[in-house]
Amino acid sequence: MPNCPDRTLFDPAQHLGGGDRFRAAVVVTAGPAGAPPAEAVATRAVVAAPPERDALQAWQAASAWQLPDVLREAAPDLGCRTR
Secondary structure (H helix, E strand, O other): OOOOOOOHHHHHHHHHHHHHHHHHHHHHHHOOOOOOOOHHHHHHHHHOOOOHHHHHHHHHHHHHHHHHHHHHHOOOOOOOOOO
């Protein structure tokens, strides 16, 4: 990562995977549209990607599928926070 020499590919992988898991938790714990549910915020606070390469790849792949899977199962009339 030329612009961030102190970072590795682990950093964006954890960031993106954590974001996917957070958004999936928001849908699962859907609450008032004004703010993310407390459960989703708590989930994001403890997201930790594994540092080993193979485990990180598996974690990232699983993270990427969580949100689409949750959205497929959500009720069509489920409210959501858009911003």
